[in-house]
Amino acid sequence: MSQAALASLLPLPVAIPLCGAAAAPLLARLSRKLPVIVSVAALAGSAAVLLLEAPSVLRGRVIAHYMGHWTPVHGQVLGIAFAADPFGLLLALAAAVIGAILMLYTLSELGGLGPRELGGYACLFQLLIAAVIGAALTADLFNLFVWFEVAALSSFGLAGFFLERPLALEAAFKILVLTTLASFAVFIGAGLLYAETGALNFAQLHGSLAGHITTPDAIALGLLVAGFGTKAGLVPFHGWLPDVHTAAPGPVNALFSGIMDSLGVLAIARIVFQVYGTAHTPVLGLLMTLGLISALLGAIMALAQDDLKRLLAYDTISQVGIIVVGLAAGNAAGIAGAIYHLVNHALFKSLLFLAAGTIVHRTGLTKLSQMGGLARHMPVVAAAFMLGVASIAGVPPFNGYVSLSLIHQGLQDGHETVPYVLTLVAQVITLAALGRAAWLAFFRRRAEDYKWRDTLRPGMLAGFASLGACCVAFGVAGPVVLRRLMAPAASSLLHPGQYAAGVLSGSAKLAALRIPFDYFSPAELVSVAVSVAVAAILAWGYLRIREPLVIRALRAIHTGSANDYAAYAIAGTLAAIAVLSLG
């Protein structure tokens, strides 16, 4: 297909799920499960259009489409641009495909809900995925804000979806407070940047900011990083994340953790690399700090949790931290590893949350201390969970191994020794937390027997099988994935000038990037083996000791009060602004 035809198809991946969302509550009147079936079809259709674009874009092309054909005049842009670069396309595709899988899973897991609930659920679900795809494809700052708000509104609805549960209400209030504060930050940031440069299009902004960066520009950058950091769940903007995950059903957890978080990371990456460039501000140092704090705090808090879903939610904070550390390394290996890990995280965390959701849904138990011996009762769920744990652990041949190795390689290439060591520490604690959870839930002996007897339904099996297969495939085919998918995506972030040229002219070619990667690197294999061993000892030890002071202190900070979480977020925002405008 010609470039022009491909470009004109770009709005479709967003438009299809938006139509599906609008139709869902109406379809629910015809038949109970119809909205869910239609949304599987809509998301698959969206993925199909993105796949149509993929061959051309992943060969390193940037394709742009201007809404209503308001094309640039002398480099000045008024219209809203959608631009597909390898980075955005990859994440949009991941969102659409995983969204379709989650919907398929929903069909058998939440199929018992009434028509009104299923209609509303399918509507909000598709809205959120449309927002993530829109954010991945847009090349306009204000349009990005709008997608942020669409994602925010639908996430409020999904967080409070089970309104009968008081926990869900509490969680919904916290996500509302923090996301609303974040939206103010993004809004003021976008407005300041526009007032300063007169541009909203990423390409035009890149041109205006190339020379030097004024203080208002730096303040805007701080606000944007803080705002999108809230969506990504970076510490100290993370207060909403564990609570929302504790209260929501499994597929919604997977949607929030796997897909919605990537909106925040994606927006930060675009703004930092493709709009501002990394030369003039200490933004990479800021991201490195935020990433390391998130990685460590998330991992430690995960180790201390008794609630299975809450544990996985804190692990999400930790993994997002690792991804941001990879971005902050700023070199080809680090960025490619970060993008790789972002996709991997969406896959394995969705798998883990679906497994956890199945357990909670079937047994009614949420606490690890009440579970035990589930491996015998639910072998498929246990296998899926263990596959997810192995992927996070970075055990070859699963997908986490390749992405973590790349991030480590990026940190070593940049001679960032301290971050490298801290990343490894976070990795060991994460592994200990998940190993502890797996032991307590699946393998420990449990005195009394479970009451339920229920077989797995086809939709659930399809969900587990497809996500698990992706985890293995992305690990086994690591070098190919890196060369074909991740290297072009990293190239897009590393060559903002070429991305900008593509957005302005409608089509441009990105420089090819070669990232050396040794699958059987002895150092990396040894480091994996050592961290698994240390993690096993740590998990074993943690089960036997009283809660250490560090964990008690960290628990005390997480007071559960929306006021306190808002205060942390505001303090973080002010600190980010101070670092960027004074540094």
Next chain:
Amino acid sequence: MIVVNYLAAVALLCIGLYAVLTRRNMIKMVMGLSLMEASTYLFMISLAYRSGSTAPVLLSPPPGQSAGSLVHGNVADPVLQNFCLTAVVIGVAVTAVFLSVVVRIAQHYRTLDAGQVREMRG
């Protein structure tokens, strides 16, 4: 003169933020967030203003000016005003969701105190 606008925006922002950070009554927190929202609109509109400018409307221009002179002349920035229009619409929706959640919380917990609605912590 426009400085007064900025000062008012900052004052509103601070009052709203004070309410969000220190009030435990959920309705007051929502009011605080609404105040902060209003301050962002005032800020944006003030950013759009240029000294002595008129509205960027080309039909029936003000006395002494033609449509042509307006195109090249001193007009307020319409893009930032568009920002505000969009954000007002979004803000209404968010406030509606906010208040409905608060109503449900009040029904379930029989309290509006955010300090008492914190089963999930640590």
